[in-house]
Amino acid sequence: MANVFDPDEDLVLRVGRGEAAAVRQLAGLKLPRVLALARRMLGDPIEAEDVAQEAMLRAWRQAPKWKPGKARFDTWLHRVALNLCYDRLRRRREIVTDTPPDRPDDGPAPDRGLLSAETGARVDAALALLPARQREAIVLCHYQELTNIEAAALMEVSVEALESLLSRGRRALRQSLADLADDRGADR
Structure with missing residues (x-):
């Protein structure tokens, strides 16, 4: 597979080395988009925040192991967020309750x-x-x-x-x- 240009490569490598400024920068760049994706997919702002936080946590954990060139980091992060959303949507279908859930704003x-x-x-x-x-x-x-x-x-x-x-x-x-x-x- 040919190397894929990734504009986030240097930042992810710096996060992998534990640079606090890089972690803050990555969160500032990626968290709003991941949160928007989760909100649109789930329709629940609280669940969306949980998904976004979990996706960013996985990004932080994956950064030291990240292998540049196979795929863009942003693509991987979106896939993680989508998978987390689908997990939540599956759980919603499986839970039967007597009371209706609170309505989102x-x-x-x-x-x-x-x-x-x-x-x-x-x-x-x-x-x-x-x-x-x-x-x-x-x-x-x-x-x-x-x-x-x-x-x-x-x-x-x-x-x-x-x-x-x-x-x-x-x-x-x-x-x-x-x-x-x-x-x-x-x-x-």
Whole structure:
């Protein structure tokens, strides 16, 4: 396998040597994106924080053993976070309770800026209803801003398969949120 350019290589090697400044820098760079990914996948900010912390802990533990050139560190970290999210989602399906869980805050996410709280909640709800692989593809490409090639590699599918997942996910979101588009058209 050819060596892969990794912009994080030096930083990860420094973390592996135990440099405190490098650990802080890595956390500052990666934690917000991992947290956003987990929040989008899980829809629960508390669980998302737990996943993000666990992913960063694994990154810190893996850093001394990291072998540059095989894959980008960022890709590996996203895969770890996604696996942790899927573990949590599987556990949710397995737990049957008599009382409904507490509802997450329906307020707008900080990255939503101009969208209203209601619209943000509707988009989150529609995203949560997508099949897991479609949701994963949309989160990675649209929210995490990975390229199709990066997202396909992370999901271990071909670019064509990723594009199919994106297409089906977008179509389902458009159908779920059609009334929002109609309302915006009426406002103009």
